[in-house]
């Protein structure tokens with residue numbers, strides 16, 4: 001069975017078949033557990049609703065750096081209040097995204113809310129799901145300042161160097177590997193997977209985005225995680241079953257509120 005650590009089934013691209021997927025289709029395709037990740041305020045509410053509707057679905061609550069118009073102390077309070085729900089297993093996705101944002105004031109705003117959400121995760125004793133794009137150094141420095149024995153997380157859709165990945169691994173953090181590892185131009189992520197131990201990898205789609213080959217560009221779903229597991233098995237020279245088993249155990253370790 002496969003553990004899907006990062007999906008967005010609240011997205012409108014699933015309006016036509018969300019119920020079939022979450023009620024039985026994913027399970028029939030070897031997907032055991034799913035964490036639906038909030039990115040906007042509405043996405044958090046929808047994630048919580050999916051998690052309370054379907055046994056195998058859990059939720060992460062957080063506001064993505066590109067959706068900070070949704071962020072306020074009230075929104076943060078809503079997350080705090082709802083995080084005690086047994087199906088809420090993480091704070092995320094939170095982080096820094098400098099790809100589109102060149103303005104220093106906006107970047108400072110991202111850092112402010114990233115830190116506030118990290119503080120909340122610490123207060124709630126929940127792991128975090130990190131989104132980081134074109135912000136390697138600021139993200140890493142923030143995490144180094146945040147990291148303790150009890151405060152860990154997943155660096156989702158990992159896109160930086162293998163050297164930096166090894167630094168995260170050394171701190172006991174997990175690296176989220178998705179469809180990019182199957183892309184022709186995904187060499188950098190392949191090198192990262194080569195360099196880090198399987199015990200630090202979790203599987204993720206980020207669906208509806210990031211479909212692996214041979215479905216690149218189409219709508220993604222957790223059913224395609226097997227292609228990512230196959231690619232990792234090939235890189236690590238182990239069986240696909242081994243990749244599925246170890247990454248499943250890894251996901252249970254970091255998302256410790258999920259019942260095995």
Ligand SMILES: [Zn+2]
Pocket residue numbers: 006008037039093206
């Ligand atoms: Zn995501």
